[in-house]
Amino acid sequence: MDIWFRPLVWMDYRLGVLLTLILPMVLLVWALFQRQEAMQKLLIIYWRVASLVMITLYLLIPGWKIGFISAVAAPILIAIALWFWVDLNEEIRDISQSTIKLVFTSWRWAMTAYCVLGAIAKSIFLPCGLSNSTVQTTFCQVWLEAPQAYRNLFHDKPGNEGFLGFMGAVGLIIYLIYLVYFVLIRLGKQGRSALEQ
Numbered sequence: 001m002d003i004w005f006r007p008l009v010w011m012d013y014r015l016g017v018l019l020t021l022i023l024p025m026v027l028l029v030w031a032l033f034q035r036q037e038a039m040q041k042l043l044i045i046y047w048r049v050a051s052l053v054m055i056t057l058y059l060l061i062p063g064w065k066i067g068f069i070s071a072v073a074a075p076i077l078i079a080i081a082l083w084f085w086v087d088l089n090e091e092i093r094d095i096s097q098s099t100i101k102l103v104f105t106s107w108r109w110a111m112t113a114y115c116v117l118g119a120i121a122k123s124i125f126l127p128c129g130l131s132n133s134t135v136q137t138t139f140c141q142v143w144l145e146a147p148q149a150y151r152n153l154f155h156d157k158p159g160n161e162g163f164l165g166f167m168g169a170v171g172l173i174i175y176l177i178y179l180v181y182f183v184l185i186r187l188g189k190q191g192r193s194a195l196e197q
Contacts, residue, residue, distance in 0.1 A: 006142050012118065013146040019114050020053055020078070023107050027100075034100050038091035041194055042082070049081040050074070052175055058168025060147040062161040068129030068143070070172065072122045075115035077179075082108055082115075085194040 024043055031039040052074040059067030083089065095101050128140035155164055 003138055003142055006145075009142050010146065012121070015114065016053065016118075019107070019111050020050055024050070024111075027104055027107060030100055031104070034098075036095065036100060036104075038088050038095070039100070039104055042085065042088050042092070045081055045085070045194060046078070048178075049077050051171070052077060055168050055171040055175060057147050057150060058164050059172065060144055061151045061155075061168070062165035063141075063144050064165050064168075065129040065132075066172070067147075067168070068122075068125055068140070071143070072119055072126060075119040075122070079112050079115035079119075082112055084192055086192045088194050 024046055028040065028043045028047075031043060052070055056067050056070040056074055059070060092101070092104070125140065125143060128137075128143070151161065151164060
């Protein structure tokens with residue numbers, strides 16, 4: 001059965017690959033060559049936070065409900081991480097105008113808009129992560145097509161969905177432990193400064 005928003009879901013995944021994977025990787029390499037330490041620092045923090053996107057992908061391969069919840073949480077955390085650090089924001093603002101600063105700032109704003117709109121759109125699908133019966137509907141299954149395509153491309157072994165989901169679950173547990181540690185301990189010690197990150 002065809003569903004009207006399937007092209008939008010696939011567009012979201014494709015846009016996600018460009019904005020969350022390709023552009024930040026290019027920017028990180030560029031920042032390393034240009035010796036832009038503030039940009040490097042922010043991009044390293046970004047990669048730590050954005051790892052939840054890959055974890056979500058692995059959770060959705062077997063269609064686990066928690067993947068729908070982490071799909072909403074990931075863009076929210078990424079958008080916060082891009083602007084949270086007062087010292088990095090000041091350092092980046094003080095960098096003289098250059099091509100890398102223009103591209104970096106443009107990506108940062110585009111990524112923020114993508115994350116905010118993505119979190120709003122994906123929140124409509126939160127019922128997929130809260131009910132056993134709902135996740136089996138076509139409404140929810142559309143979001144599982146791209147993770148299955150990814151599995152077929154990179155992990156083409158029949159019957160490995162459960163193992164890949166397990167790897168995603170292990171990643172999620174480690175991610176949550178670090179997030180709790182950061183919120184309860186590091187944030188209190190260093191505030192919104194990334195100097196000790």
